Amino acid sequence: MSGDGRGIEREYRRWREASRGRVVVMWTVIGNTVLQLSRPDHIPLRYKLLWLALLAAVAVWGVLTVRRGLTSVGADGVSVRGAFRVRRRAWHDIYDLRVEARPKQGRADARWLTWLYDNDGRRLPLPNVDDWQLPDLRAEIDDLRTVAAAHRGMAWEPRPEVEARILLRAGHRKAQERAITWALLAFFAGLAYLLWEVITGGEPHPFLLLLCAPLAAYALLLPLFRKLASRRAPAHT
Template identity: 80%
Template structure:
């Protein structure tokens, strides 16, 4: 990552016809990503207490009381290398929403399954009953999973539109054309996202449900 960032900054220092205001965009994005990654690594944690589960990220703190928690599940990350954590733990609430539990994974914990079983037992103790699946909550989880997948696809296409707009912007600047950064780097990606999100959601709603 350091080599890639260093090469990017080096290319920005080369003399060319690109105005300085456009060159400052890439370092600003890189700096924002580094700040977010540093805060997420330093602040991210999962804490469990008598009142429920608290999840702290880079900027947000979310809490769920035990009576609002539906389930805790370990889900495998596809296509991950051996050096990365392959299993992540998600908290599902009664509305079908899920929240990632930072550091509750197979990289930080030697026996992730036992840890989740212990958390489930703790939740059951506060609920006063053993956990069992509820069809209405499972249906909400499937619907939200479809919406999440549609959003991911729309974001990918918006990023492709952003990179295509960046290429067009560089072409316009280097050929002494009239640049349109607002249109190419903001309006086009947002339009692609807004148009494709309902389309992908419609496709997800027509897909067969999986248990």
């Protein structure tokens, strides 16, 4: 983190690299995938190239996210730079800055992340504002909230209507995660069936199995899961 002490101008950059264990696991998975795809078998080359292209795209996105990730704080608000774009939030649009436990963290380096919530209940992750990059994350956020109070023009007080929006959007995010999970299951099921068709000399339909089926599962299940989430969310009166 660079800045002027308790001043409002601050930049949170990545200064601490990922643990060696995570790097070893990541490269082991990538290397094993490439090795399996390079082995001679009955799978057509075009399918292997497609899978390698997807793997390369994910790897490039991950590297850019890590290297370009930056949170910048100033008198005008907060700016977040990701892999390909920069998002900005003015202080009067920011409802809260919250430190939350990382879900399904496993052996992740960062166990606590910081999220920016706006007045509409949307949240935005703040890159490098976590307990892996900052030794005392909670103290840093408390200090930042104190210094930023003058620029917001209002106190950091809870508002029931915004809290209700936050809970509703959290339910919708959970619904989207569940729909994506089922879409991925449909994708891998289609991939397994596709490979079986190729090996047995059948007529595979990759467009239907790898694209249409997962998209159909996502499109059908997302409204259902969101409806269930909306019913569980507390209504604001």
